[in-house]
Amino acid sequence: MTGTNGSNGHVAMHAATRLRQLLSGKEIIIAPGVYDGFSARIALGEGFDCLYMTGAGTCASKLGQPDLGLATLNDMREHAEMIANLNPNVPLIADADTGYGGPNMVARTVEQYHRSGVAGLHIEDQIQSKRCGHLMGKEVVSTDIFVSRIRAAAAAREKLGSDIVLIARTDALQTHGFDEAVKRLRAAIAAGADVAFLEGVTSKEEAREVCRLLSPSPVLLNMVENGATPSWTPEEAKELGFRILIWPFAAIAPAYEAIRSTYRSIKETGSSGVNPEFTPSALFNIVGLKEAVAVDTAAGGSLYNKV
Numbered sequence: 171m172t173g174t175n176g177s178n179g180h181v182a183m184h185a186a187t188r189l190r191q192l193l194s195g196k197e198i199i200i201a202p203g204v205y206d207g208f209s210a211r212i213a214l215g216e217g218f219d220c221l222y223m224t225g226a227g228t229c230a231s232k233l234g235q236p237d238l239g240l241a242t243l244n245d246m247r248e249h250a251e252m253i254a255n256l257n258p259n260v261p262l263i264a265d266a267d268t269g270y271g272g273p274n275m276v277a278r279t280v281e282q283y284h285r286s287g288v289a290g291l292h293i294e295d296q297i298q299s300k301r302c303g304h305l306m307g308k309e310v311v312s313t314d315i316f317v318s319r320i321r322a323a324a325a326a327r328e329k330l331g332s333d334i335v336l337i338a339r340t341d342a343l344q345t346h347g348f349d350e351a352v353k354r355l356r357a358a359i360a361a362g363a364d365v366a367f368l369e370g371v372t373s374k375e376e377a378r379e380v381c382r383l384l385s386p387s388p389v390l391l392n393m394v395e396n397g398a399t400p401s402w403t404p405e406e407a408k409e410l411g412f413r414i415l416i417w418p419f420a421a422i423a424p425a426y427e428a429i430r431s432t433y434r435s436i437k438e439t440g441s442s443g444v445n446p447e448f449t450p451s452a453l454f455n456i457v458g459l460k461e462a463v464a465v466d467t468a469a470g471g472s473l474y475n476k477v
């Protein structure tokens with residue numbers, strides 16, 4: 171699929187098609203977690219090929235709430251659209267939780283994510299009142315319901331003629347064990363999922379085995395910092411057989427530390443201690459000042475000549 175690249179005007183391929191190209195390559199896809207426009211701009215500035223919009227980070231930043239199924243389709247879609255369009259050439263994989271309802275809602279989710287420029291999304295088998303995959307006490311729906319979610323997602327993708335990458339996530343490992351989780355992922359792939367995601371992998375043995383059993387389907391690894399899964403390097407993840415690596419807390423965890431320490435500094439010392447190089451212009455340059463000035467100038471404007 172083709173479309174107009176909003177950021178620099180040339181006709182670019184849809185980000186979903188780009189993600190499929192990356193998936194068919196040899197390299198593991200590294201997608202750092204972004205939770206808002208600012209973190210996404212920083213990741214783009216560092217030249218990553220792919221981004222991951224964390225649902226947990228979206229709940230925390232957009233709603234100020236924990237990852238307990240409080241974000242609606244509208245919350246998530248709106249956030250994903252803004253992030254995906256900062257640079258439509260860089261694919262965004264976005265969390266889509268349970269798909270937000272029955273087959274019709276799942277189809278709507280896929281359609282809206284596609285129209286928003288999202289390249290890939292993951293849909294899981296937790297109950298609607300879901301929780302972060304690394305909390306205890308999770309509950310999953312039956313395999314039939316999970317498969318109906320994936321089937322509805324795949325049918326929506328076909329109807330749209332979209333390349334959007336469907337990632338089936340199972341949370342069944344915690345409650346039903348490895349074999350059942352793999353069975354669910356197999357069923358999801360048969361129903362049209364492109365990528366499998368075993369949430370909460372706990373060991374290298376499990377990791378290697380899920381990749382082997384589901385081969386040739388690509389498998390995503392959730393490298394959420396300090397969760398149930400040990401930390402592996404991209405090289406280790408690649409060697410275990412994974413094709414996509416997401417780092418959900420890569421932005422929000424350091425942001426928390428930095429923000430809290432700065433607020434404390436204001437309270438305790440009366441000074442924020444912010445780096446003197448972080449001027450207003452420096453901030454705006456991170457989020458596209460030059461591009462915005464160029465748009466105005468190209469249109470014959472002189473509004474920002476003095477910025």
Ligand SMILES: C[C@](O)(C(=O)O)[C@H](CC(=O)O)C(=O)O
Pocket residue numbers: 223224225226227237265301302303304369392394397418
């Ligand atoms: C991947 C995830 O869905 C996310 O929202 O980033 C979360 C991350 C987390 O909260 O630990 C998940 O694993 O459920």
